[in-house]
Amino acid sequence: EADIYQTPRYLVIGTGKKITLECSQTMGHDKMYWYQQDPGMELHLIHYSYGVNSTEKGDLSSESTVSRIRTEHFPLTLESARPSHTSQYLCASRAHSNYGYTFGSGTRLTVV
């Protein structure tokens, strides 16, 4: 019973295309995050937000941008997709900084 939703679940796209990965949560959490994860590897923070109109870059900004216009919505945009962007993208939220994260099911992106 996920309270955080990511779309699409899978996406195959050509090099150079612009894409937006959607993330919405219904829990009213102020803190939201985007992580990137390759198979068998650690999660790496791409972007995070501590509330509306607040966005920060993480360790791996990966030429992407985010916006936080509404509390529940935190989309990630790749302006020009490259094969190196092929990965799983995970959106997460939490109520407070020392609470556990609630993750979405992820978007598996393949750039050909």
Next chain:
Amino acid sequence: SQKIEQNSEALNIQEGKTATLTCNYTNYSPAYLQWYRQDPGRGPVFLLLIRENEKEKRKERLKVTFDTTLKQSLFHITASQPADSATYLCALGDTGGFKTIFGAGTRLFVKA
């Protein structure tokens, strides 16, 4: 650099036995440590959080210990079941919650 080490080799155990997974870390002074379960192609699911001043925490069949001197956490699943088969991730967080780092996880297989 800050680093989390989890056993990269899969752990195979028989149903009914206790599974013990290890999380070691270096160059980090965490305020808390979290454990997550991740199934293939899905986002991690939060299981337990233990704070730096806590030695042990339990939740149903799960037990976590946290030794800040050894820089190690142990995660136990008692009376393991095949449904417990998954990858288990360890994550460390600082006081402000600005910097959470994740381990790559340990794959657990429970045989019937």
